[in-house]
Amino acid sequence: MKKLINSTDTVLEESLDGLAAAHADILLLGVERKFVRRRTLKPGKVALISGGGSGHEPLHAGFVGIGMLDAACPGQVFTSPTPDQMIEAAEAVDTGAGVLFIVKNYEGDVMNFTMAAEMAGREIVSVVTNDDVAVEKSTYTTGRRGVAGTLIVEKMVGAAAEKGMPLAALKALGDHVNRRTRSMGVALLPCTVPAAGRPNFTLTDNEMEMGVGIHGEPGRRRVPLASADDIAAEMLNAILGDLAPGKGSEVMLLVNGFGATPLIELYLMANSAKRILDGAGIAATRFLTGSYVTSLDMAGVSITVSVLDSQAKELWDAPVHTAALRWGI
Amino acid sequence: MKKLINSTDTVLEESLDGLAAAHADILLLGVERKFVRRRTLKPGKVALISGGGSGHEPLHAGFVGIGMLDAACPGQVFTSPTPDQMIEAAEAVDTGAGVLFIVKNYEGDVMNFTMAAEMAGREIVSVVTNDDVAVEKSTYTTGRRGVAGTLIVEKMVGAAAEKGMPLAALKALGDHVNRRTRSMGVALLPCTVPAAGRPNFTLTDNEMEMGVGIHGEPGRRRVPLASADDIAAEMLNAILGDLAPGKGSEVMLLVNGFGATPLIELYLMANSAKRILDGAGIAATRFLTGSYVTSLDMAGVSITVSVLDSQAKELWDAPVHTAALRWGI
Amino acid sequence: MSLDRVARERLVRALAGAVIEHADELTSLDQAIGDGDHGLNMKRGFEAVLAALPGLADKPLPEMLKAIGMTLVMKVGGASGPLVGTFFMELGKALPEQPSRADLVAATERAIEAVKARGRSEAGQKTLLDVLVPVHAILAGGGDAKAIAIEAVQAADRTTPMLAIRGRASFLGERSIGHMDPGSRSASLLISAAVETLEFEVNT
Amino acid sequence: MSLDRVARERLVRALAGAVIEHADELTSLDQAIGDGDHGLNMKRGFEAVLAALPGLADKPLPEMLKAIGMTLVMKVGGASGPLVGTFFMELGKALPEQPSRADLVAATERAIEAVKARGRSEAGQKTLLDVLVPVHAILAGGGDAKAIAIEAVQAADRTTPMLAIRGRASFLGERSIGHMDPGSRSASLLISAAVETLEFEVNT
Ligand SMILES: Nc1ncnc2c1ncn2[C@@H]1O[C@H](COP(=O)(O)OP(=O)(O)O)[C@@H](O)[C@H]1O
Ligand SMILES: Nc1ncnc2c1ncn2[C@@H]1O[C@H](COP(=O)(O)OP(=O)(O)O)[C@@H](O)[C@H]1O
Ligand SMILES: [Mg+2]
Ligand SMILES: [Mg+2]
Ligand SMILES: [Mg+2]
Ligand SMILES: [Mg+2]
Known part of the structure; x- marks a missing residue:
């Protein structure tokens, strides 16, 4: 194994510290690095939170910022984050307009985000992305995985949230974009x-x-x-x-x-x-x-x-300022 | 060798076509793909042209656009482009304010850009980047290689050119940034x-x-x-x-x-x-x-x-819209 | 059955030890048909459980089990965190401080139902339920510690020829056949460790 | 020496053939102490030269050499394009249509000076000049075709123990020692092909 690391135990922490240092203008790390959040919140805006196992960089932390996510919860490498991460992230970035989780369709992710929503004591709705056609669809199985299409959902829903779209409409939009991706x-x-x-x-x-x-x-x-x-x-x-x-x-x-x-x-x-x-x-x-x-x-x-x-194009083209995607700002 | 290619002969052409298609809003390909140019030129602005062997993507074609390069000449993989490429690129993007070549310090690149400047029949000045400290400096040798620092030179000189800085001052700026990198x-x-x-x-x-x-x-x-x-x-x-x-x-x-x-x-x-x-x-x-x-x-x-x-910060922060670097636009 | 503080600590150490010792094996199983983290996940969780000792063993059995469950939920992540965590939490909720065998049967059943609900899954889908469910049947049918331990090992083995319907292995379709389910293996290790410790307690 | 159209075409084909046949070897040499493209570069250039046949051979010798040089400059790229291209262009500029041996000595000298100026280099720096310069000395000293061909091969060999001062190999410092310079090898191949063809022409 050839990697630029110091120890296999600290890869995630050190990488998150580097991300936060390099993008200190837009990002903040939560306590114990449980989440990466947008530095300046927009009151009255629905909070968008995503997350998942690490190892998919820049997804998701690289998409936190203006016009996209409010927070991302990084799990261990290839391991869904734990519910406390999403609960604390929601606590930190919910300005009162509700919280939308964007979750890739893996049983680990879905279960952990669901437990977080159950335990968080606030209004939380989830969009689950499942764009991978390699997995044959069947009602009996886990269904399709959420893969790269997730970033398109995050960008478009993020742009709509930035413009003030309410929670229920964002959920419908996210599901709609996911179905077309x-x-x-x-x-x-x-x-x-x-x-x-x-x-x-x-x-x-x-x-x-x-x-x-x-x-x-x-x-x-x-x-x-x-x-x-x-x-x-x-x-x-x-x-x-x-x-x-x-x-x-x-x-x-x-x-x-x-x-x-x-x-x-x-x-x-x-x-x-x-x-x-x-x-x-x-x-x-x-x-x-x-x-x-x-x-x-x-x-x-x-x-x-x-x-x-036309809506999708407008939302894609809308300004965004994150570590990994940026235009118009 | 495991690569996503169709044939080793057409890698460069096909990749350039993909780049041009994906960024058709800002880029145009020259005849026979001899150069990649900025779609809309800014009259009165000094034309910045760089180039070098391919295989360093997004350098240089990914840095063509508003606030950075006017054209990039892609050579074969790891091979300096030939003088006709730079001559035709200069022909295409020189709006009368002169041309600045930004050249990484390799003998192949320097010789080919020099021949182009000799043969082009227009005012051309060159900045040669040589930021690689791995190569020990000696007056007897080729000197240091131009590596990643080149992109900083291209960004800062590009921002200054966009603001109307004249050719001689751009040359001095490029040399100055290179010396500090x-x-x-x-x-x-x-x-x-x-x-x-x-x-x-x-x-x-x-x-x-x-x-x-x-x-x-x-x-x-x-x-x-x-x-x-x-x-x-x-x-x-x-x-x-x-x-x-x-x-x-x-x-x-x-x-x-x-x-x-x-x-x-x-x-x-x-x-x-x-x-x-x-x-x-x-x-x-x-x-x-x-x-x-x-x-x-x-x-x-x-x-x-x-x-x-303070000048360098202002130039780095200035708006840029290229395939690989974009902010403020 | 009554477990004093020392016995409770011994139980926790046995459970954690079983998982941590076999972490590499669990990861290898998960590399074949999953994403190669199951051993790392379970190890991280049970190391956090160990770190909560000795305080953890001060709690009465139900509270201790709930605390283990919550620790696993908050430390493991992935699919196994919510599932194994839920199993321990529900067991804790259902068991009295000094459970009878009937209490154990009923509580285990409730915990298994909670795992099914959380995972939207059933036995037969190549998951840890393919160990939990048959082992529960032996327990409910009056089988002794040895019978339970044997069934745990055999049930895990029986997942090898199965087609995965749930979990990451399901993405592989037919290619999931011929490999043991990693979650079943860890469940089997936990059960073996538990019955060994409990038998020791009951017999001494 | 007078080369008719057929002889000129034969010369061009021999030069191109020598390079194209040895392209893999040249690339391997360049992989050791350079960037692994020298064979590809020279091959691309001489394929373009071949593509300009038979028209190319219609030109008088000086014009033909200049055209070869320009083709190489515009097709090869890298360090070898300007250098080898310049050599042919300057040779063409300096040679009369029917050169004497003295003409050849003078023209080669001029072409070598142009290469030095273009490359800001000298013999002794582990570049193709370490073949061009000693071969020119044999030519100037009256050596026959055989002596020239032998010197070309030996001069290329003598670059192996040299420390590179110019070209990409110079980035390697001491590690450049122990490998033959790829540009010297291609120069030696071109020279051998040229003298063989010319000797054949002179003797028939
Ligand atoms: N829906 C489910 N129901 C029951 N068990 C499941 C389910 N999904 C996964 N599992 C179990 O979890 C194990 C995988 O755990 P682990 O590797 O830690 O998580 P992940 O699959 O998220 O990487 C599987 O081997 C399987 O036994
Ligand atoms: N400054 C120079 N003067 C003379 N010859 C040189 C110089 N730089 C490079 N060369 C010659 O060019 C050869 C390398 O050619 P090539 O591999 O085609 O180009 P590049 O080095 O740009 O990849 C070297 O082996 C050397 O003989
Ligand atoms: Mg996992
Ligand atoms: Mg090269
Ligand atoms: Mg796994
Ligand atoms: Mg080379």
Whole structure:
């Protein structure tokens, strides 16, 4: 395991301290680093809180700030945070307009956020994101994972909250954006949890894992390494098959690196994906290309497509000032 | 070699097409992709042009836009661009106020930019960046490499150009910022040039290369893997020893990933570096943490320190809208 | 059954010891079909429980169990934190200070129901319920400590050929088959440690 | 010496072939003490030269050499593009259409001076000048084709123990010692190909 760390026990703490120092103008750390919060709250605004296991940086703490989240609760690496974190974060950032949790659909996350909502003694509503089409949907199972599409939900709901949208409407908006957003991922190389010290799986030089999530878990299938075009085609086939956007639809294209994927490859993938969308008569009019929802040092990429309407475009384009996304401010 | 590509011959073209598609609001590609230019020029403004081998994304094309570069010339991977690229870029973006080249100090880059300046038939002045303290300085050798500090020069000179500073003053500013900026890098894992198909060097699980540049070349010394704190201390020791900023100096801290380094580690390194600066009585008041000047899929990090004065702070804080750096717009 | 302060402390140490000793094994199991943190999670939780000793053992049994549960909920995170934490909390709520065997059967049943509700899950889905439910059946049927311990081990083994319907392993579909469920293994370790300690107490 | 159209084309093909055939070797040499692109760079340049055939060979020798130089400058990039390109361009500028041996000596000297000026370098710094300069000395001293070819190979070999003062290898300091300079190897390949072809032309 080769990592820039001091000790496997303190990775999370030290990284959070670095984040807080580098973005002291907009961020504050909660006591015992239980949460990262927006420095200046906006009274009367619904408080948006997200969180999840660490190892997905910049998600979620990198999306705390003006026009996005009010607080993020970082769990241990790949481990949902505990209810006390969400309870204390809610205590710190609720200005009286209620609290919305944005939770990725994993049983650990859902259970911990649910317990927090039960125990917090304040009005809390949750949006659960589940954009990963790699997981086949079934009413009997856990359902789909929340992956990179979560950032689109956080951005759009964050922009609406900043404009004063009330809690119930934000919940409806979050669910709506989530339903119109689908993702799929592929890993070329596995990742290593610092405390585990060894990767969760190994791949030969000619293999990749198709349909992986963001926790270093194996995907649905191990397949031979394929070209960028073929990978993009398989992913978009699954995504578009599920989303079924009409011809002439406008979409946002998010090409997301998993942590060890260089930008030159991500832009190349964006190009492959755009060509396929063009061919399907779907207009990608918003792009985000970079490593935003990662899986430690995993090499690979996910593609997310989110169907846009005029409200969605307005919310995406609205000013945002966070550690990882910034424009208009 | 595991990369998200279609063919080793078309990596650069396809990646540039993806960049141009994703940032069509601000960027345009030149004929035969010889350069990436700012879509809307500002008449009367000195044209800033940079460029260099590819594989360092987002440098330089990701820094083309309002408040930074007017054009960037991408060479083949790790290979300086050819003079025709700079000549055509200058032709395209010079609005009559002259052209400033910003060139990283490599003999290939310097020779090709010099030939372009000789052949272009217009007023061209160059700033050569050489911030890498890993290379011992000597009047007999090539001198130091230009590495991540180049982005600070491009940002500050870009902001000044946007405000109307004339060519000679921009040249002086660029040289001044370069003199106050020093960097050093370490590699944990090598990178692979797509067309070469194999890494330039190999490292065992317990080794790292200290003092590497951004071209996958070996560093000055191969040493046992060290902790983040020890790495930061060695780098800052070399940087501060050379820069010799006075106690109480204000600096900018750039912690730069080389392409395969996850953000959680970069923020951890930023924390280590900040603690050391604090201890030396040096105040880091500007931070940039991310993968900005990369070396394909190399794992590792560089630290850059740039001494700030009030002008430098104003120029750093000035609005910028490029693919990779954006604020205030 | 009556557990004095010393016995309660011995019980807590046995539970924590079982998990901490096997943390690497639990993590390896979770690496195969999960995200490779189960051993780390359980270890973190039970280290926090150990840190609350000896004070924890001063509490009466029900209070002690509730405190263990709350500590696990607030320290473990992930799926196992709320589930194992809920199990201990509900056990504490349901048990009297000096429980009879019937009390133990009823309280365990209630705790299992609470886990099912929290996890929206049932036995047969390749989760720790596939250990808790059959072990409870042995307990309710009058099985002795040895029978319970054997069933705990065998029930965990029986999760190996199962298809995961709940938990992270469910994302793998068919690829979840052929690996033991990590949560079942930790549940089995906790049960074995508990019955061994309790048998020792009852027999001495 | 007079080279007709056929001979000129043969010369160009020999130069390009030598570089393209050894591209992998040149890249490997550059991987050891540089950035691993020298073979790729030279190959790209000489492929562009080949693509300009047969038209290129229609030009008189000086024009052809200048065109080769310009093509290399505009296609190779890196350090070798301006240097090798400059060498050919200056050679073309200095040579008459039917050069004598004395013309060749003078023109090569001028081309070497231009390379030194462009690279701000001298022989002894572990660069292609460490092949060009000693080979020129043999040429000037009246050495035959064979002597020139032998010196080219040996001069490239002699760069192995040198400490790099110029080029990327200089960043490595002492670690540059013990590896052959890639640019010297490509220069040596070009020289060998040239003298072989020219000897063939002169002898037939
Ligand atoms: N919905 C559920 N119901 C019951 N048990 C579950 C459920 N989800 C997960 N588990 C149990 O939790 C274990 C995984 O725990 P752990 O690895 O600590 O959490 P996570 O899955 O969040 O990483 C699984 O092996 C399984 O036994
Ligand atoms: N300043 C210089 N003067 C003479 N030759 C040089 C100089 N710099 C580099 N070279 C030659 O160029 C070769 C490297 O070429 P190449 O790898 O194509 O370019 P780059 O070093 O830019 O990657 C070196 O092996 C050396 O022979
Ligand atoms: Mg987990
Ligand atoms: Mg090069
Ligand atoms: Mg787990
Ligand atoms: Mg080279």
